[in-house]
Amino acid sequence: MSRWIERQRNILDLTLSSLLRRKRKNAALFAAYTLIVFLLASVMFMSHALKREAASILAGSPEMIVQRISAGRHDLIAADAAAKLSELPGVQEARPRLWGYYYDPVTGANFTLVASGEAGLDPGRIAVGEGVARMRLASVGDSIEFKAHDGSLLELEVGEILPRGSALVSSDLVLVTEADFRRLFGTPAGLATDIVLRVRNARELPTIALKAAEIYPDTRQVLRDDLLRTYQAVFDWRGGLLVIILGGGLLAFIIFSWDKATGLSAEARREIGILKAVGWETSDVILMKSWEGMAVSLTAFLGGVLLAYVHVFLTSGVLFEPVLKGWSVLYPAFRLVPYIDLSQLAALFFLTVLPYTVATVIPTWRAATVDPDQVMR
Amino acid sequence: MIELGDVRKVFNAGRPNEFVAVRGISLSVEAGKATFLTGPSGSGKTTLLGLIGCMARPSSGRIWLQGRETTSLPERFLTDLRRRTFGFIFQQLNLIRGLSALENAMLPAYPTGEAHRSIRKRALELFETFGLSPKEHARAEWLSGGEAQRLTIVRALINDPAVIIADEPTAHLDTALTLDFLDVLGRLKAQGRTILIAGHDPLVSESPVVDRVVSLRDGMIEGGAG
């Protein structure tokens, strides 16, 4: 056993000194390898982190939302439907929500306006998300002008800017009082945007949804779990799309490494010949080349993963933002919670190290099976 | 020590560029003696050395090493045997550029699984014997002709082989260095090792160190078998 270890150690010794001697020649390959790992790792880290964020945020949202559908479109619902729905067995609480989108012509952004009974909001005052504050260059105490439904202007004072930590959901949020909301949008009293239900037991949801549909046949019931699943699917899909696009880059890298491995320089060939002549077996040479490949792979892998970590979690993935987060003018500046798990690294390993290894196996073997007596000539 | 029985080596058999390098050679190499193989280029000296030194397998015929037949051994076993039994000195020196003299000397011992430390110790002792100690860390390409020659000898000795094989070792050496080299060979012979040299150099063939001269021509021994 110790012989085997010593043999590995000796061969590794030569491998490392060879690699260091040919730094410049291997530099291009190493850079390309690290780049590929970096790109793929960034995509995976980012989509995973976003999925987890979405999941943790949705965890706090209501189990079911009841919306009225009119002519196939989402329409306002009677606010007193809430009272009726709260009587259904299993429903803990049902309350009406008032919210909508406001298009701001000044910045070209869409804000989400929510009527909230939050303490600290008097009529005429609003709480805004940091994205809104940023776009409108408003701080606490400043006023923002909104264009009401009847063309008049409504000035609302910023009472509070929502904390940065919640930026992913609150960036484009504006919290107003109910009165101001109705004044702005002209929503008649007695009507709400939708009704949210809190249900204690998840297993009762299908039954409650059915009953709600019976009472109010013109509504649809949106379950939180469906939302969660949709988010996950979207992030998966986007992440997967990027991976496929990067597949082109991956292929180019594989061809490059195969080419490099086949086109061994005369110097390298001579060295292998010498090794075989002085008593190295083919398997010893293959071992050396394998160690070379492994050293390069591991270093590139670690380097790429580290860079991706910095990229995604410290700079919030600057390079990928547009694709993964969706197309929006109003962009939250936020930090993703760092999260890596072993399966991501394993998948990364399969997508990068495995193809590289496969591409170099045959050229390696061919270089190693040189006849020692050729060297004598 | 080494026996060859009607050995033949054919390259590219069955193809238009078929070439018979060695045709039916039978030879007996005595242990502890120095044998010199001579003959014009193309006479098969290098191929014969390769066959004797277990670098290649004969197309037909049989080879025995210390009583054991090595003809059909697979590469793996053959290489292990070769490593332990033979030390090679090449015409073109064949040192790896960029590696230090010490590393070059230690290479043949790496695959044996011997501890790095013990290989190094032995290499340094040999360096001492051959006056190469100050050049331990020098890169192989910076050594002078004589130093490089001595390094190849150290490399050949690293596994303490019973047989030394040298292919045209004095071809690029001047008289002084050649005589030095022959002196070294004499000392190695005194240690009980068997020496095999191939070449044209009359200084070697006529040296008292050489016990026997075998002439080759066209892949066969001139004047019958030995």
Added chain:
Amino acid sequence: MILDPAILALLAGSVLISFMVLYAGAFAAGILRRWDIKSGSEGQIALERKTYLVSTLLAYSFGFEILSFFLFIHTAGRISGLFAGAMCAAGSLNVNPFGYPTLILKLANVLAAGVWLVLNHVDSRAEDYPLIKPKYRFLLGLVPLVVAEAVLQTAYFLRLDPDIITSCCATLFSSGSSALPLGMLWDWRIPLGLILYAVSAAAIGSGLFFSIKGKGGGLFSILSVSAFAVSAVSVFGFISTFIYELPTHHCPFCILKKEYGYIGYPLYAALLGAVVLGAAVGVLGRYRKRGSLAAILPQFLKRAALVSVCLYAIFLLLATLKIVLSNLKIGGY
């Protein structure tokens, strides 16, 4: 189809592995036909050179194959969140009829790959390739299995449709399910437990005997495979229920989850390692006295048996600890 990077990685991986194994298989066929160790002809030398390639290809292929098995299970667990009704890998594997067959075939291939690697290792320690023909015949048998696995896995992933409602392990593996008679296994937990300990003790005992005396390797091999089978059944028969502290929860996949301390991984890894080595002892046993193997094989087999025994012991220890320390008592609630 779900475009998840891990799934893409698994698919790409299985394609590459299949490619390497097919290539190796083609060479193996050639080698089997023309191999003649005694000849010094150029053809034979070329064949010997090729075996280096085949060995290297297969070492990499099977190494990655084993890794991909764990990645597959982990991924199935992770995507369970996308399917209504699934809470762990049991549900996601049930989404279409290719899930479980893929898993079973993957498991079989991992075990076969493990045994092949052991065979290859022994062959490479001997000087004259004594096991080359059996090794390559074995390989040729494996090639269709590996390709089939890649096909099944691809079919499984391509047919993953999040709109399908699948069953959770609670329904698949619960006592009330008609699919498996698990309720019976819980009721019979005490006799089953006794059988597990008895068979394991026999396997461990014969393994220790073999590793000291060098006799009875065949018996040990049979016992070790039996112990594997009994252990596997025990895991979802009752060991899992003690881990979950719920007599109706038998799922073999949930024990891989974080909530249970990932205990599934060491349990399964120990079991797989133990059975691979145990099976290898049986397979290699008949070559013990052959030619160049006589010098190295007996020693190797003894050591392999010892490692196998240790792994079984680890498995038993972990399982026993979990049962004893569980809040669920052996007598029920």
